[in-house]
Amino acid sequence: MSKRPPEKTRFDVVGKPRRRVDGRAKALGQLRFADDLVEPRMLHTRLLRSPLPHAIIESIDVSRAEKHPGVHLVLTGKDFPIPYGIMPVSLDENALALERVRFVGDPVAAVVAKDEQTASEALDLIEVKYRPLPTVGSPEEGLANPEPRIHDYGEQGNIHRNQSYEFGDVEAGLAAADHVFEDLFFYEGNTHLPMEEQASLAMIEGDGKLRISTSTQNPHYLHRQLARVLQMPASRIRVIATPNGGGFGGKCDPGNHEFVVSKAALLLGRPVKICLSREEVFYQHRGRHPVLMKFRTGVDRKGKLVAMHLQTLLDGGAYGSHGPASTFYTGVLTPVTYELPRFRFDACRVFTNKPACGPKRGHGTPQPRFGQEVQLDKIAEKLNLDPAELRLGMVTKPDSLTASWLRIGSNGLAECIRKVVEISGWKDKHRKLPPGRGVGIACSTYMCGAGVSIYWNRMPHSGVQILLDRSGQVAVYCGATELGQGSDDVLAALVSEALGIDPAEVRCITGDTGITPIDLGSYSSRVTIMMGNAALQAAGRLREQLASVVAESLGTLPAEVVFSQGQVFAARDPGKTMRFVEAVALAEEKLGTLAATGSYAPPKAPGKYKGAGVGPSPAYSFSACVVETEVDPVTGWITVPKIWIAHDIGRAINPVLARGQVIGGVYMGLSEAMMEEQAFRRLPEKLSAALVHRNPSMLEYKSLTALDMPEVEVALIEDPDPNCPYGAKEVGQGPLLPVMPALANAVFDAVGVRVDEIPVTPYKVRRALEAKAKGEDPRVGPTEFPKVPYPEPIFVLPPWEEGDGDAEKGDAARARSEKRRAAA
């Protein structure tokens, strides 16, 4: 018989609506964000940024700025010779430009002064001589102009990443399909627009170590890069992730400003702060890549997918950022929602002279999801099928493999579709509403954490330490970072559930590389699953320690000790009980100081081919969404009265927060779908070489206001996943993904026109309506896909074609693939 106390089946905390652990501090305005921090003798920093999109720096004269009264330090690129980057394959950034600027807004120099006003004045006194270079404004231009190269690394010319994967013989599959649909889509770039502008405060602590408190989602990765750039042992650096005022992926990359204030604090021995202006936040960016997509999709006569060839072209901006991963993500999750026997995807990321793109909520997957789900709507229309039924008929199965060897665990997609169809009244609305009104449906999936770390290692992805003492206080330490998503609340909930105590007894200490065990960061929807599993392991170990000690007093076996509602008792004799705090005291007496750690690393993925590391996850969440629209037939004006969404969350730890994440995701999706654009403009070529952000302000970068956001009805589908803590899957990113295609499909249902690009705006709708009125193709969207020199695909046989998960060579494998298909 096991000595372990029994696992929970009935919950005290999990699943119950509850005030989040940081709710009080937030409501009081007491939470200290990075720019709220103040230290004695603190100095302030402003960055000088390039006014040119692409240029060689010929000289920088900082002498006048240095002499300006109140200025303490001026830094330039020569102070930062060592490059960095979030991914080891793209170490292509310098804190301040060394010899070249690559976009308008690229930081060139920094002034540290007694206050921001003085620092700003001194920026005007820095003289930089630039030699302008030709610019690349789009991936198409980048492909056409390999010289000059924006970076001297990458695949070739201005191509940063270029790749191709084929799972089964796709051309043969398409040839055998009853129908082949070929569609082009474009998804404009957009940005995170967190309410909080990034800020950092660096100082030297009393023990002589560098400390930086900063709005970052990934203190661990920043920690590593600081050590690299500053050439200091990481053990002498402490990164504290302050509570983020929104992240959405925008605070994942190390930022130039973080290195600048760290260096300045080291040089001056004084606390040094920076807070980016809103315009600078648009330049820091790392947001959604603009992606052009081409789908060639073969289906049988019932509309079921037979094979798909997806090609994507990403506008990467001026730096690598997460680009290598983003490039993969425009393809890898495509086969997870519906059974897809054969799949090929080619993806190419091109450098351009614009702020770097990177990970935004959904990272690389909203763009192809939009294309795929709109194309399915077209397939249903053409074959006269119900779009919901079409999807329902081909959802992937639980515990299955995709053609690309991703292992899907629990899968609530079918239930999501059924639920959203029911609550939205889909069957009474689709193709049945009066002209000008319509509904659209779309589905999606997302990872619960990336299966591999950003840098190669065999260590845990998340670590949690719990300390107990006779006071009854439970202190939980983890490197995970609170962005507003509620990670501290998840941590408190899981630990308190496992120990049978009130969450209010738990103190969470998170996101501090100086004192918390390493967690890789708050990205890829990994925290609930990875931190959660680590927390449950740590709590389980403590429960074992406590049970081993209290069993005797309770007259039972350790395996029969139950922890619940602040009490510890014998399972068979609940009358025998003691308070949790008494149990801790007893254990402290017997075992000494009480602590335990837990750690988590995701399971090994079945795919063995090179590149198989991107896409695997311990579990996948699923969503289905219905959007209703009213479209004015004259102006094209779009109104969204209501949105329904069902999300397969596995289990909701705190339903208030889970619902909030779903609605928040729907909000961000709808805002992208209707208006958000990180767009750029050139000026007339004869007069100017400018290449500038069109709208780097909260006013002109449009996001939905309280008046524009429709009501959202949320259904949480709880299909617990065995890989997840108490079965809980992600909810932070998935619910955003189906909104954009559902909106576009709803516009079609309302007025019979297709807008095959995001955002879907009234003027595009009107243009398509005009085309329709003239009897032309009632569509607005891309019409051409450029010639991209994609490489020969890495060929992998799907699991059902006798593949082994590894790449195969040559025509023999294709022949085997085709033989299998013909036999099937």
Added chain:
Amino acid sequence: MMRLPWFEYRAPASVAEAARILADAGPTAMLVAGGTDLLPNMKRRHQSPSTLVSLRGIEALKAVSNGSGLSLGAGLTLTQVASNAAVREKYAGLAQAAGLVATPHLRNMGTLGGNACLDTRCNYYNQNYEWRKAIDFCLKKDGGTCWVATASKRCVAVSATDTAPMLIALDARARLASVGGEREVAFGDLYRNDGIDYLTRRPDEVLTAIVLPEAAGWRSTYWKLRRRGSFDFPLLGVAAAAKFAADGTVEAARIALGAVASRPFLVPKAGELLVGRKLDEDAIVECAAAAASRAKPMDNADMDLYWRKDVAGAFVGYALRELRGDDMRAERMKVARQTLA
């Protein structure tokens, strides 16, 4: 954090004192009332007055007085204007226009006079100093080229005031004071079609009051096109006022447009062709076409410029149907995301 440049602060207690300061300081002094237009501009270094003359403490600028019409102090906030009972009853279009400006906070701060004198706007101009440097500036400020129309000698920055077109349609007059005395001008005469020199107000004058004429028999309405339900400046403002006979025949009508030129302006023909007719569909279509033909949006604001021109007629139609007495609440809700009840 974006910060204001250094300046000297003056807080006169009377219009006369404010006028005296302006006269003494010359054009380096600027008036500030609500601050919602000037202060962002100062933070972006569009304007760097050496002296700021705050009008906040001048009680006379907040006066409301009933005469044959209604006189509104220029220092009334937009919230006060939108909720003023007399305005709502007799000049509903003005309450709507004021109520659709920006956001609730900005309406609590911004004044009627300030909105009327709003600086013209342009996507190449309403940017931070650093951004404008990256385009080598523009004609309106610090540069030599209008990037919207590179051949243009004239700045085409757009008038983005919501209240001014409505005040023009209501045939209001502006009262201005300086050390030399007071004068009154028809509201339309306060503006020039020049993105830089867009006001006929002299730098030494204070806009003190807006005088509305007798409103018996008149109905008015304002329709605003913008992307979102709040924050955004107008991409088109349609201000319409009409005087009806008991049987619904139009006796007089004034249609003014905002946000489609460097000034708000009346389209006399659009109003005249309604006179003597009832607002039937034919009249509405004719009037809408006449008014819309005068809308000349430029590519210097949000959304597609051709679309903005294309939908002008539809917006004039909304306004006229509301004047006719149609229940336009559903349409208003879609367009404005609020009922303006």
Added chain:
Amino acid sequence: MNSVTERVVAVRQNVHLRLSVNGEPVEVSFAPYKTLLEVLREDLGLTGTKHGCELGECGACAVRLDGEAVLACLVLAQDCEGREIQTIEGLARGNALHPLQAAFADCGGSQCGYCSPGMQMTAAALLERNPDPTRQEIREALAGNLCRCTGYEQIFEAVERAAGELRAAK
């Protein structure tokens, strides 16, 4: 010394002001170019008031000035002589949360919490003039406060719950 230099020296001095913050008289000395936002955060240490754009485009810095919700980033601090300012730090009643604060914490009204102070100060002004607002009236009152996390719905719900509690307490 020429007259231009004299003038710059004259202007570049702190100014001194008396005002009332959260019901308490306060005297403060600050650089004259500062807005109320800067004075609250930097000179009075009241960092509960946030900033997201400093141009009046987001609502994060909303405070109450003589009872009305305004944007601190566009209020000249020098215009505040003798006026009454309420910030998020002045909303709670002793150690007890104001009903709005409790509702925001309980209903999911705060995710990252960065827009919450501005939202709550705006909502507090609304509930004072309209104790029983409809959902649409709440939307309109909060139309100047951007939120990137919540999608607003749980904020509306929080305001509705707080309104109910405030009415019940009367």
